[in-house]
Amino acid sequence: MKHIDIKKILNNNEFIDKEVVVCGWIKSIRNSKNVCFIELNDGTSFKNLQLVVEKDQFPKEEINNLKIGSSVMMKGTIVKSLRDNQSVELKINNFKVLGNCPSDYPIQKKKQNLETLREMPHLRVRTNTFNALFRVRGVLSKAIHDYFQENGYTYVNPPIITSSMCEGAGDLFRLTTLDIDEISKNKYNPDIDKDDFFGRKVSLSVSGQLEAEAMIYGLNRVYTFAPSFRADNSNTKKHLAEFWIIEPEAAFTNIEEIKEDVKGIFKYVITRVLKECPEEIAFFTKYYDHNLTDKLLKSLETDFVDLDYTDAIRILKESMKDFEYPISWGNGLKAEHIKYLTEEIFKKPIFINNSPKEIKPFYIKVNDDEKTVASSDLYFPEIGDIIGASEKESDYDKLLNRIRELGMDENDYKWYLEIRKYGSIPHSGFGLGLERLLMYTTGIENIRDTIPFPRTKVKKFIM
Amino acid sequence: MKHIDIKKILNNNEFIDKEVVVCGWIKSIRNSKNVCFIELNDGTSFKNLQLVVEKDQFPKEEINNLKIGSSVMMKGTIVKSLRDNQSVELKINNFKVLGNCPSDYPIQKKKQNLETLREMPHLRVRTNTFNALFRVRGVLSKAIHDYFQENGYTYVNPPIITSSMCEGAGDLFRLTTLDIDEISKNKYNPDIDKDDFFGRKVSLSVSGQLEAEAMIYGLNRVYTFAPSFRADNSNTKKHLAEFWIIEPEAAFTNIEEIKEDVKGIFKYVITRVLKECPEEIAFFTKYYDHNLTDKLLKSLETDFVDLDYTDAIRILKESMKDFEYPISWGNGLKAEHIKYLTEEIFKKPIFINNSPKEIKPFYIKVNDDEKTVASSDLYFPEIGDIIGASEKESDYDKLLNRIRELGMDENDYKWYLEIRKYGSIPHSGFGLGLERLLMYTTGIENIRDTIPFPRTKVKKFIM
Numbered sequence A, B: 001m002k003h004i005d006i007k008k009i010l011n012n013n014e015f016i017d018k019e020v021v022v023c024g025w026i027k028s029i030r031n032s033k034n035v036c037f038i039e040l041n042d043g044t045s046f047k048n049l050q051l052v053v054e055k056d057q058f059p060k061e062e063i064n065n066l067k068i069g070s071s072v073m074m075k076g077t078i079v080k081s082l083r084d085n086q087s088v089e090l091k092i093n094n095f096k097v098l099g100n101c102p103s104d105y106p107i108q109k110k111k112q113n114l115e116t117l118r119e120m121p122h123l124r125v126r127t128n129t130f131n132a133l134f135r136v137r138g139v140l141s142k143a144i145h146d147y148f149q150e151n152g153y154t155y156v157n158p159p160i161i162t163s164s165m166c167e168g169a170g171d172l173f174r175l176t177t178l179d180i181d182e183i184s185k186n187k188y189n190p191d192i193d194k195d196d197f198f199g200r201k202v203s204l205s206v207s208g209q210l211e212a213e214a215m216i217y218g219l220n221r222v223y224t225f226a227p228s229f230r231a232d233n234s235n236t237k238k239h240l241a242e243f244w245i246i247e248p249e250a251a252f253t254n255i256e257e258i259k260e261d262v263k264g265i266f267k268y269v270i271t272r273v274l275k276e277c278p279e280e281i282a283f284f285t286k287y288y289d290h291n292l293t294d295k296l297l298k299s300l301e302t303d304f305v306d307l308d309y310t311d312a313i314r315i316l317k318e319s320m321k322d323f324e325y326p327i328s329w330g331n332g333l334k335a336e337h338i339k340y341l342t343e344e345i346f347k348k349p350i351f352i353n354n355s356p357k358e359i360k361p362f363y364i365k366v367n368d369d370e371k372t373v374a375s376s377d378l379y380f381p382e383i384g385d386i387i388g389a390s391e392k393e394s395d396y397d398k399l400l401n402r403i404r405e406l407g408m409d410e411n412d413y414k415w416y417l418e419i420r421k422y423g424s425i426p427h428s429g430f431g432l433g434l435e436r437l438l439m440y441t442t443g444i445e446n447i448r449d450t451i452p453f454p455r456t457k458v459k460k461f462i463m
Helices: A006-010 A060-064 A128-150 A180-185 A209-219 A255-276 A278-287 A292-301 A309-318 A335-345 A396-405 A410-421 A434-442 B006-010 B060-064 B128-150 B180-185 B209-219 B255-276 B278-287 B292-301 B309-318 B335-345 B396-405 B410-421 B434-442
Strands: A019-031 A035-041 A049-054 A071-080 A088-099 A174-176 A202-204 A221-229 A242-251 A305-308 A350-353 A375-380 A384-391 A427-433 B019-031 B035-041 B049-054 B071-080 B088-099 B174-176 B202-204 B221-229 B242-251 B305-308 B350-353 B375-380 B384-391 B427-433
Touching: A006 A019, A006 A049, A006 A088, A019 A088, A049 A071, A128 A221, A128 A255, A128 A278, A128 A434, A128 B128, A128 B209, A174 A202, A180 B180, A209 A221, A209 A242, A209 A410, A209 A427, A209 B128, A221 B221, A242 A255, A242 A434, A255 A278, A255 A292, A255 A350, A255 A375, A255 A384, A255 A427, A255 A434, A278 A292, A278 A434, A305 A309, A309 A335, A309 A350, A335 A350, A335 A375, A335 A384, A384 A434, A396 A410, A427 A434, B006 B019, B006 B049, B006 B088, B019 B088, B049 B071, B128 B221, B128 B255, B128 B278, B128 B434, B174 B202, B209 B221, B209 B242, B209 B410, B209 B427, B242 B255, B242 B434, B255 B278, B255 B292, B255 B350, B255 B375, B255 B384, B255 B427, B255 B434, B278 B292, B278 B434, B305 B309, B309 B335, B309 B350, B335 B350, B335 B375, B335 B384, B384 B434, B396 B410, B427 B434
Parallel strands: A049 A088, A305 A350, B049 B088, B305 B350
Antiparallel strands: A019 A035, A019 A071, A035 A049, A071 A088, A174 B174, A221 A242, A242 A427, A350 A375, A375 A384, A384 A427, B019 B035, B019 B071, B035 B049, B071 B088, B221 B242, B242 B427, B350 B375, B375 B384, B384 B427
């Protein structure tokens, strides 16, 4: 008899009074005199199925073999729960332990410290918190794909191994097949890079955007969904060395038009998570952020504030607040400034528009004032920036001048310039960090808990 | 007036007699005495929209400005085509050139050599061939996500940066933030790895499977969709240094059960491509493989052949064919053997089941005969292997013994063994190469043409 997903049984009344087989892991055991109640989870649902084992039906040593963490196969009849009319339970008439769970099992029933669990990324998915997190991560990911597909975007895969640098942003991981230990022993070879796999220095991509731009010239609207890498020293709650970003780019689109997709995807994915993960969101609201459900519901109704960078600076100056970093037109906004604007002044998500060109990448279109660029960054209360949008410079000469002005090597960007040389078009796009979006959606505060196997600059490399 | 996607206009009769604006690139121009016919493509559809420009309506120099490759904005009225009742065309009353296209535009109207186009990955998406390829790639990718989501699999992201080795398969790319040039100059430091970013040697993942296995203990069924890397020297039509793989893994599932998903996903994605990309598949059938449409349709009906490795060896021996590589039980099957079996004997896709344990990774479940393992590889005529499925060893002691038997360092696999220590379960999964599937689906013969920016061991690193 083939086992049935617990999710199916929980969502479907037609199993009542039927005999079924289920497989799963024992989450909890409660013993009364004659009956043993077991919460079974098989991973198809965040919710457990309650099993009712009548003790006199089975040898005592078999009942004693049922332990938290063990995997079992259970056969029985689905009945309406006596305690709660809305739910069902499984009355067991036969069972088998598939895998025992020794008593040194490090996953405990009581709530465990997230930091401790970070030391065992291969096991933490078995806890309620990480189980719920990775379920929501899966739903978010699927919703992102669906949003773009429904809106005419084609999924593309820019290269991960690259020799072009998107923003000069942060430090890069170099890739090599050279034997560093051997090199260290041998005498100096100034041409060592030529011996490397690709005959030159290459590194891990920090963004697929430049290549995505090339793709819209055949596909109109594209999006990436890919890992991205930064070898930064930032050891904060919001930084990872390896994270996932989504980078859409749309042809014949200006900054105001692409902002419609920024708002669109945000509301779309939050709606999907609320609909598809009600138990998970209820769990995070109960245990991690009492305000979470309200916050998500409200963010669906709220309009986002549109604020020019220049106005943001004015408001911050007028606040007379004692900020650590000085407020000065031309400087980037720091976390404390964003916090003040999103949490104290507007109490809403804010688009900061038209930032100074000095603090933005070379490829963004310079506005007519020659001082600011067609950028728009979406900041959220508590989380900070999640999405950065921009219209790209589509004029070949202006882009070339900007590259020269910044002292960049134009040979490195020959291909990128060539995109503009032949049939150039206006286009815009944005970048969305999956892990930060997941933090916002679940109220989880450390980004290391939002990705299955976090990579950060720590002395101990786990797994 | 906001421009409208050409795809919408082509698929919707409600635009007839309406005034619309479209944007796009000029694909071809045909001049008659009084009329200029233009094929316009905006990337939303593989099909072009025909524009009709009456020459006496516009100054001659403006008409002359319309060149192949230029981007334009066109305003006019949609009318039924006079030549073909099924289609519509746009009668232009106003237009604007957005971006000129100089005469050195390297994309020509006539069919260009794929090898030449490989030198310009940033522009080749503008040709019909690559446009169609990356459209089908997008549809394949989305169909893969949809199949797994509809079948209860959760999307997960195992790490790309890793210190664990999945199979000892091929050479690895090491990641480093060390300055190799500096190291080369300095005196020997035996502990140089400790100075690296993670304080140890790490490399790019060759597979996310081991980590995906950990995830099913909380999520039941998971799949990855991620880039994978091999620093192999293989410079063939079927090898890339960077490619994308999909790796599903399912709890409480044996090899026979997971094979249902192998067949399921294959038929599902081919059906979707035939439905969503009829023009693209017709194009590939016309220009690349006259047999393609037939082959795809037939592969939906055909049953896959199930063949034990041992029987395959027997058939090959009995064939008395003069193979380059000798037929001997225990050796891996080579391309020539697979070709004979799939193209000459069975003329169908073949599952090769129960291969000898010596030629398979350590983590596959050893069969009762102690000689073979619970593996199943799907081979296609012309393409070779696309999917490799296996049931994993779920017994802690057997897995540990296998690791020791193979002389592997069990400390490297402590975490992997621990998954089996606590509540171990039977489970199976497979690996699917996106690019090889795209080759099968389009008849394109060189894998470098199936990914936007191919990475291979060639002297010249393009872009």
